[in-house]
Amino acid sequence: xxxxxxxxxxxxxxxxxxxxxxxxxxxxxxxxxxxxxxxxxxxxxxxxxxxxxxxxxxxxxxxxxxxxxxxxxxxxxxxxxxxxxxxxxxxxxxxxxxxxxxxxxxxxxxxxxxxxxxxxxxxxxxxxxxxxxxxxxxxxxxxxxxxxxxxxxxxxxxxxxxxxxxxxxxxxxxxxxxxxxxxxxxxxxxxxxxxxxxxxxxxxxxxxxxxxxxxxxxxxxxxxxxxxxxxxxxxxxxxxxxxxxxxxxxxxxxxxxxxxxxxxxxxxxxxxxxxxxxxxxxxxxxxxx
Amino acid sequence: xxxxxxxxxxxxxxxxxxxxxxxxxxxxxxxxxxxxxxxxxxxxxxxxxxxxxxxxxxxxxxxxxxxxxxxxxxxxxxxxxxxxxxxxxxxxxxxxxxxxxxxxxxxxxxxxxxxxxxxxxxxxxxxxxxxxxxxxxxxxxxxxxxxxxxxxxxxxxxxxxxxxxxxxxxxxxxxxxxxxxxxxxxxxxxxxxxxxxxxxxxxxxxxxxxxxxxxxxxxxxxxxxxxxxxxxxxxxxxxxxxxxxxxxxxxxxxxxxxxxxxxxxxxxxxxxxxxxxxxxxxxxxxxxxxxxxxxxxxxxxxxxxxxxxxxxxxxxxxxxxxxxxxxxxxxxxxxxxxxxxxxxxx
Numbered sequence: 001x002x003x004x005x006x007x008x009x010x011x012x013x014x015x016x017x018x019x020x021x022x023x024x025x026x027x028x029x030x031x032x033x034x035x036x037x038x039x040x041x042x043x044x045x046x047x048x049x050x051x052x053x054x055x056x057x058x059x060x061x062x063x064x065x066x067x068x069x070x071x072x073x074x075x076x077x078x079x080x081x082x083x084x085x086x087x088x089x090x091x092x093x094x095x096x097x098x099x100x101x102x103x104x105x106x107x108x109x110x111x112x113x114x115x116x117x118x119x120x121x122x123x124x125x126x127x128x129x130x131x132x133x134x135x136x137x138x139x140x141x142x143x144x145x146x147x148x149x150x151x152x153x154x155x156x157x158x159x160x161x162x163x164x165x166x167x168x169x170x171x172x173x174x175x176x177x178x179x180x181x182x183x184x185x186x187x188x189x190x191x192x193x194x195x196x197x198x199x200x201x202x203x204x205x206x207x208x209x210x211x212x213x214x215x216x217x218x219x220x221x222x223x224x225x226x227x228x229x230x231x232x233x234x235x236x237x238x239x240x241x242x243x244x245x246x247x248x249x250x251x252x253x254x255x256x257x258x259x260x261x262x263x264x265x266x267x268x269x270x271x272x273x274x275x276x277x278x279x280x281x282x283x284x285x286x287x288x289x
Numbered sequence: 290x291x292x293x294x295x296x297x298x299x300x301x302x303x304x305x306x307x308x309x310x311x312x313x314x315x316x317x318x319x320x321x322x323x324x325x326x327x328x329x330x331x332x333x334x335x336x337x338x339x340x341x342x343x344x345x346x347x348x349x350x351x352x353x354x355x356x357x358x359x360x361x362x363x364x365x366x367x368x369x370x371x372x373x374x375x376x377x378x379x380x381x382x383x384x385x386x387x388x389x390x391x392x393x394x395x396x397x398x399x400x401x402x403x404x405x406x407x408x409x410x411x412x413x414x415x416x417x418x419x420x421x422x423x424x425x426x427x428x429x430x431x432x433x434x435x436x437x438x439x440x441x442x443x444x445x446x447x448x449x450x451x452x453x454x455x456x457x458x459x460x461x462x463x464x465x466x467x468x469x470x471x472x473x474x475x476x477x478x479x480x481x482x483x484x485x486x487x488x489x490x491x492x493x494x495x496x497x498x499x500x501x502x503x504x505x506x507x508x509x510x511x512x513x514x515x516x517x518x519x520x521x522x523x524x525x526x527x528x529x530x531x532x533x534x535x536x537x538x539x540x541x542x543x544x545x546x547x548x549x550x551x552x553x554x555x556x557x558x559x560x561x562x563x564x565x566x567x568x569x570x571x572x573x574x575x576x577x578x579x580x581x582x583x584x585x586x587x588x589x590x591x592x593x594x595x596x597x598x599x600x601x602x603x604x605x606x607x608x609x610x611x612x613x614x615x616x617x618x619x620x621x622x623x624x625x626x627x628x629x630x631x632x633x634x635x
Contacts, residue, residue, distance in 0.1 A: 085594055098548070105581075219540065222424060226418055256436050262432055263429040263432030263433060
């Protein structure tokens with residue numbers, strides 16, 4: 001029981017961490033609240049489903065192709081719909097909602113609303129203290145941690161990462177220092193969508209694929225981002241595991257818990273915000289004028 | 290008879306001087322006229338139903354604008370007010386047997402209470418934090434609704450409510466007159482001193498506080514006012530559909546409100562109302578191609594935003610009217626000189 005809670009909590013937490021870090025990155029570097037973020041995650045899942053079931057490609061290859069393809073779709077959407085209106089924050093907001101809705105409808109048209117599933121990469125399971133832990137779960141967890149470490153390395157150790165972080169701190173000054181602000185935004189959008197696609201790829205063997213699968217992760221991702229502090233990667237990471245574990249605790253321990261899992265996680269977020277309005281690791285921003 | 294003729298002539302002069310001078314005022318006048326006189330021409334129940342629902346949602350979208358457009362307190366959880374209004378008037382009607390004219394205002398008061406409850410913690414948050422936090426409240430409430438199905442009906446909702454009134458036609462007049470009245474009140478609020486303070490809070494809260502204005506009180510006022518109007522629309526919706534279900538609390542409900550308001554143009558009140566009356570019938574029209582309905586809706590929004598990022602109605606208004614550079618009074622775009630101060634308009 002306890003082990004069940006921990007495994008499902010850790011896996012949910014890793015997926016939320018992947019999503020939240022991508023969301024946080026693009027918010028930091030370009031001040032875009034990308035509500036279509038988890039829609040890309042859904043599209044990636046469908047790409048993998050299509051490649052494995054209809055084209056008969058090996059799942060691993062399918063994942064790679066899906067991540068690349070979705071990143072490309074993300075960049076096209078950004079160039080077409082978001083970049084021209086970036087100065088109008090409110091317009092960007094509903095443009096991203098509209099993109100998400102359009103993607104949901106396209107997937108609904110192509111694949112119908114059926115619940116689909118994708119074969120797992122690794123069969124079999126590990127038996128720890130009488131609890132079955134599938135290899136796929138371990139793989140998902142490991143891959144998520146690996147990619148998070150990779151993102152951290154890119155952000156902290158490379159010149160590109162420096163550009164992203166400095167743009168996040170102050171766009172105008174970063175521009176004056178010779179960083180091409182719009183190109184940084186574009187690259188960040190690519191990384192961000194890539195992370196969403198990767199999250200979709202690692203989680204797809206463990207969950208069902210359907211066109212509405214982006215709603216719940218979207219809400220949880222936003223809760224994670226707010227809980228951890230906007231723009232703080234460490235905060236997103238810690239917040240994701242807190243909410244992931246809280247969610248699985250509720251599901252396993254409380255009767256009717258499946259209905260309440262979102263409520264409890266979000267209540268935790270609000271409680272934390274009441275004590276620390278800037279989130280766990282957020283810096284209290286000076287008011288932007 | 291002489292007195293009557295005098296008033297008619299005076300009314301005509303005022304009408305000519307105040308309404309006919311600006312095309313936007315003519316449009317608003319025609320909007321009132323068409324909505325009020327439409328049943329004389331046709332009483333098609335389907336058309337009336339669309340317009341009733343559009344009126345209900347117009348109140349909702351305008352109330353979002355009152356809170357988020359004017360004070361800049363971006364609220365992503367507006368469905369909370371709508372849902373609380375719908376559920377409370379439904380429960381009051383079903384269990385306490387209060388007729389609609391009593392249960393809808395009570396539902397609105399419950400929504401005001403909800404506005405205060407979420408307003409107080411949200412006072413400490415700003416901008417995106419606030420937006421993402423408010424998104425959480427309707428979802429929390431929805432979880433509660435699902436968890437206690439014997440009171441709230443769970444997934445099925447509370448059904449079997451009293452009708453709004455006897456017939457479709459009276460329903461139509463009740464909602465339309467309420468919509469026109471409430472939206473005028475909201476517009477008047479935003480035009481008053483309170484509205485100016487709301488607007489100032491959006492522009493620069495610190496400066497407003499420096500001017501000796503208690504911004505906390507005004508923000509709470511905005512939350513409760515918005516909650517009141519949204520609660521009324523929720524109650525109307527519950528009584529018109531005769532069911533209050535969890536769909537009133539869904540995330541997509543909150544998002545739709547934001548879409549309407551921003552599409553029509555925020556900080557205007559008339560923008561969201563106009564947007565609902567354009568988008569809602571458009572969505573019904575797309576019902577001819579049911580599979581493509583939402584897709585086309587999304588594409589229309591994306592395309593319009595690309596060209597009019599400030600919203601549709603302000604864009605149209607700027608095309609047909611010009612602001613005098615000297616006295617800031619609006620003029621018809623065809624005029625060469627200002628109608629008040631005769632300054633050149635170009």
